[in-house]
Amino acid sequence: MKRLSKNTITTIVVILVLLIVPQVLYSTGVITIYVLSILMEICFFSISALSLNLVFGIAGQFSLGQAAFVGVGAYVFGYIINQVPSWWMLFPALIAGGLASAALGYVVGLPTLRLKGDYLGIATLALDQIFVVVIQNIKAVGGARGFLLGIGSSFRQWWLFFGVAVISVWIMRNIVYSNWGRTMIAVREDDIAAEAVGIDTTKSKIWAFVIGSFFAGVAGGLSAIYSGFLQPNSFNFIQSFNYMVMVIMGGLGSLGGSLVGAFVYVAFLEGFRLLKDWAMYVPLLGSIAQDQYRIVFFALILIVIMLYAPKGIMGGKEFAILKGKELEKK
Amino acid sequence: MQQVINALMLGSMYALIALGYTMIYGIIRFINFAHGDVFMVGAYIVFNVVTIFKFGFWGALLCAVLGTMLLGVVIERVAYKPLRNAPKISLLITAIGVSLFLENFVALPVVMGSMPKVVPSFIPISIYSLGNVKFSSAQVIILVTAVALMIFLGWFIRSTKLGRAMRAVSSDYAAVPLMGINVDNIISMAFAIGSALAGVGGLLYVIVYPEVDPFMGIMLGTKAFIAAVVGGIGNIYGAVAGAYLIAFLEVAMVAAGYSMWRDAAAFGLLIIVLLIKPSGLFGKFEKEKV
Numbered sequence: 001m002k003r004l005s006k007n008t009i010t011t012i013v014v015i016l017v018l019l020i021v022p023q024v025l026y027s028t029g030v031i032t033i034y035v036l037s038i039l040m041e042i043c044f045f046s047i048s049a050l051s052l053n054l055v056f057g058i059a060g061q062f063s064l065g066q067a068a069f070v071g072v073g074a075y076v077f078g079y080i081i082n083q084v085p086s087w088w089m090l091f092p093a094l095i096a097g098g099l100a101s102a103a104l105g106y107v108v109g110l111p112t113l114r115l116k117g118d119y120l121g122i123a124t125l126a127l128d129q130i131f132v133v134v135i136q137n138i139k140a141v142g143g144a145r146g147f148l149l150g151i152g153s154s155f156r157q158w159w160l161f162f163g164v165a166v167i168s169v170w171i172m173r174n175i176v177y178s179n180w181g182r183t184m185i186a187v188r189e190d191d192i193a194a195e196a197v198g199i200d201t202t203k204s205k206i207w208a209f210v211i212g213s214f215f216a217g218v219a220g221g222l223s224a225i226y227s228g229f230l231q232p233n234s235f236n237f238i239q240s241f242n243y244m245v246m247v248i249m250g251g252l253g254s255l256g257g258s259l260v261g262a263f264v265y266v267a268f269l270e271g272f273r274l275l276k277d278w279a280m281y282v283p284l285l286g287s288i289a290q291d292q293y294r295i296v297f298f299a300l301i302l303i304v305i306m307l308y309a310p311k312g313i314m315g316g317k318e319f320a321i322l323k324g325k326e327l328e329k330k
Numbered sequence: 331m332q333q334v335i336n337a338l339m340l341g342s343m344y345a346l347i348a349l350g351y352t353m354i355y356g357i358i359r360f361i362n363f364a365h366g367d368v369f370m371v372g373a374y375i376v377f378n379v380v381t382i383f384k385f386g387f388w389g390a391l392l393c394a395v396l397g398t399m400l401l402g403v404v405i406e407r408v409a410y411k412p413l414r415n416a417p418k419i420s421l422l423i424t425a426i427g428v429s430l431f432l433e434n435f436v437a438l439p440v441v442m443g444s445m446p447k448v449v450p451s452f453i454p455i456s457i458y459s460l461g462n463v464k465f466s467s468a469q470v471i472i473l474v475t476a477v478a479l480m481i482f483l484g485w486f487i488r489s490t491k492l493g494r495a496m497r498a499v500s501s502d503y504a505a506v507p508l509m510g511i512n513v514d515n516i517i518s519m520a521f522a523i524g525s526a527l528a529g530v531g532g533l534l535y536v537i538v539y540p541e542v543d544p545f546m547g548i549m550l551g552t553k554a555f556i557a558a559v560v561g562g563i564g565n566i567y568g569a570v571a572g573a574y575l576i577a578f579l580e581v582a583m584v585a586a587g588y589s590m591w592r593d594a595a596a597f598g599l600l601i602i603v604l605l606i607k608p609s610g611l612f613g614k615f616e617k618e619k620v
Contacts, residue, residue, distance in 0.1 A: 062419075112601070115608055118361060122559050123604050126597035129552075133594035238548070241363075241426050248423045296438065299431035303409055306424045310416035 011321040015166055023158050036158055038270045040226055043165035045262035047219035049246040050172055050255060051212040056244075057253035058176055059208030060188025062117055065124030066216055066243045068131035071235030072104050073097035073217025074224040075141055078149045081224075085151050094164065094221040101217025102210045109209035113202065128237045135232040147230040155225045164222060168215050173255055173322050175211060184208045249305055251312030256319035264313065268298055331463045333585045339469060339538055341577030342476035346531035347554035348561070348569040349483060350524030356500045356564035357520050360418065363425040364405060366551015367432035368525045372398045372532025373449075373542045374442060380452045380536075387453045387471070394529040402525025403518050411514065437544035446543035449536045472534045479530060480570055483523070487566060496520060500564065549593075553580075556600045562613025571612060575599075 022039055025031045052066040077097035081089060112123045136144040175181050183204045186194040191201045224230055242265070250261025272294035309315060347369050354362045375397040379385040385393065409428050413421045437444040456467050487493040495516050499506045507513055535550075536542060553576060561572025576596050583592040603611060 111605055115604060118359075118563075119559075119604055119608050122361075122556070123601050125552075126556065126600045126604075129597045130594045130601075133591060133597075137590055237552070244419075245423055245426060248419055252417070252419060293434075293438065295430055295434040299427045299429075299434065302427035303424055303431070306416075306420050306427065307409070307412050310413055310420040 007320060007323075014321065019159060019162055019166075022162075026158070037156070037226070038266060040156065040158065040161040040222075041270070042263050042266045043161040044219045044222035044226065045243075045246065045266055046259045047165055047168045047222070048216050049243055049250070049258040049262045050169060051215035051219065052243045053247045053250075053253065053255065053258040054172055054176070054184075054215070055208050055212035057247060057258075058181060058188065059184035059205060059212075060191075061113060061205055061208060062121040063124045063209075063212075064121040064237060064240050064244065065126075065128035065131075066212075067235045067237065067239035068124075068128040069101045069105060069213040069216035070220035070223065070239070070243075071131060071135065071230075071232070072101040072213075073220025074230050074235070075135065075147065075220075076100040076217070077221035078147055078224045078230055079141060082150050087155075090155060090160075094218055097221040097224075098214040098217035101220065102214035105210045105213025106206065109206045109213075113205045113209060125237045125240065128235070128240050132232045132236045135235075141230070144232060146232075149224060149228050149230070151225070151228065153228065160225070161222055164218065168218060169255070169259070169322075172211075172215060176255065180204070180207060245302065249302065249312055251314030251316055254312070254314040254316055254318055255322045256317070257312055257314035259319075260313050268301065269294055272297065333581050335463070335465055335469060337574070337578045337581035339472055340581060341574035342472055343531055343535055343538075343550070344554045344557045344577055345480060345570045345573035346476055346527045346534070347551060348558040348573045349480070349566055350528050351555050352558040352561070352563050352566055352569040353496070353520050353524045355558070356566075357496060358414075358499075358503075358517060360410070360421055361425070361555070362524075363422065363551075364428040364432060365524065365528060366547035366549075366554070367429050368398050368402055368405075368547070369528040369532050369535070369551060369554075370542070370544065370547030371401055371432060371436065372529035373536050373546065374436060374532075374544075375529070376533045376536050377447060377449045377542045380449060385452065390452060391530065391533055394533045395526045398525040398529030398532070399522045402521040402528075405525075406518055406521040411517075433544050433547070442544065444544055446541050449540040449542060451540065453537065468537045472537060475530065475534060479527060480566075483527070483566060486523075492516070492519060553596060556596060559610055560600055560603045562610025565610070565612045568610055568612030572610070575611075 022031070022036060026033065026036045048066060048070050051069075052063065055061050055063050055066070073094075074097065077093045080093040080096055084093075108124075108127055112120060112127070115123055135141065141147045176184075183194070183199050184207075186197075186199055187201050187204045194204075195201050220235075246261035246265045247258050248261070249264060250259065251257030305313065347365065350365050350368070351362065354360060354365070372394045375394045376390045379390050379393045383389070405428055409424050410421060413424060436442050453468060453471065457464055458467070458470075459465075487496060495506070495511050496519070498509070498511065499513055499516050503513070506516075535546075554573065557572040557576045558569040559572070560575060561568030561570070563569075576599065579595055579599055580592045583589065583595045588595075607613070
């Protein structure tokens with residue numbers, strides 16, 4: 001048997017600890033279901049932030065429409081699971097959501113990825129809004145009124161959210177350090193030079209977009225399980241901005257950065273609420289006023305972070321367990 | 331015909347806001363996502379001076395212009411200027427932060443509250459009719475103000491020293507300081523003018539649709555922004571043309587009974603234009619240098 005490297009062992013230990021500890025803490029009543037659901041939220045926001053980082057941070061394609069791909073995943077997942085609400089359908093439905101999203105990414109990416117920089121961002125923003133309008137007009141998924149998933153909370157398990165997040169992060173990490181990833185980075189750094197050394201830049205960009213969309217779709221499926229109710233407007237371009245905020249706040253191009261970004265984003269917004277009404281212990285029912293205070297503070301903190309660390313919290317650095325082989329040696 | 335008037339009203343509003351986007355993009359290549367919220371603040375300023383001080387049109391205009399101008403310059407100095415040499419994307423995130431801040435600050439219960447507020451009528455309104463078409467003095471005021479401002483801005487950019495300096499910064503950012511022009515002042519000036527136009531937009535908006543709410547700037551700002559892109563971002567005539575084009579398209583969709591699809595039509599037009607001519611209808615194509 002191949003000897004496991006020190007790094008691999010650390011990774012496995014960290015994953016196991018994160019998998020078991022929250023569940024144990026919750027079962028023994030140390031943390032409430034609300035804290036556990038914050039952790040679940042961090043899981044699927046991590047996946048979607050990382051998927052955007054793959055598209056923008058690694059492949060350099062400025063997308064302001066990531067929420068649409070999350071939305072496709074969420075709606076496809078919701079539709080399938082509503083037809084067959086059982087455990088064995090769970091993973092096929094999640095994958096189907098991802099694949100539907102990837103397919104849309106391909107169809108959309110083919111024409112739009114010819115655009116560059118700000119223009120690509122604007123086009124993807126517009127696509128996101130068109131997606132919202134289309135969903136609002138599809139009666140089968142509730143249109144503008146919203147779409148209720150008939151699955152209750154039985155799927156809201158910590159191991160499911162964490163497990164899917166770990167697998168997704170692991171696959172995306174491997175893609176980044178594979179030949180594909182290197183191609184994407186080359187295109188990001190200089191697409192003309194990349195083309196000159198024989199890289200098919202169009203193909204590379206589209207692959208990045210398709211893979212990013214796939215994982216965004218999977219994250220969407222998780223978010224559908226999480227909330228149990230989907231509304232078209234929660235996938236509009238404002239939400240895409242939020243993903244962008246997570247990626248940039250964490251550090252563009254850094255895998256760990258996206259995870260940190262998602263963590264800070266959720267932990268701050270939800271933690272603020274937790275702080276305010278600690279005594280109430282009622283999840284998700286903070287009054288509207290308090291809701292608004294927290295966003296005011298969040299906006300200020302975001303501005304301050306950007307002013308003092310324009311490259312994000314991680315600033316291009318990487319966690320040891322997310323590094324590629326050649327980086328490990330350094 | 332009534333629909334044409336509606337479209338002209340909407341288009342004028344979009345145009346005033348789109349000019350701010352396009353001026354700032356033209357000069358520092360930066361999408362100021364907080365611009366729609368400057369418009370919102372302008373509308374709130376009008377709401378306050380009209381309800382508290384009972385100001386009329388000119389008083390409200392003066393307050394909205396000065397208030398938003400100050401706001402625009404403060405935002406630029408505090409949040410954007412320190413990031414002048416940082417990656418563009420950090421600037422964009424800061425703009426999103428500023429936008430979130432403005433919206434949610436205004437929505438605080440101690441500030442204005444998150445509920446929409448009705449703006450009392452503050453200009454005398456009389457209705458004229460020309461054949462079958464009815465229009466009000468308010469609509470005349472809006473159209474005249476908007477067109478006058480556009481002509482003024484066109485003249486300003488073309489013929490004044492400051493306007494020339496702005497065009498210079500736009501065409502070659504690095505060479506301008508060498509000519510002894512203070513780039514910081516020019517950029518602040520662009521923000522001041524762009525924000526003032528958004529403030530006027532806010533005033534005109536509450537004349538036609540007398541209601542304000544803290545999140546009103548998001549959709550209107552986004553539409554104005556895509557209008558600027560459709561017209562060719564960085565080009566002020568393009569912004570105006572794009573604004574009226576988007577407005578006519580939207581009003582046509584609503585008139586045809588597809589009001590649910592009006593946003594999709596506007597964004598769809600944007601994508602089509604971008605795919606055919608990425609620099610917009612009137613934009614200059616910037617050749618890529620290897």
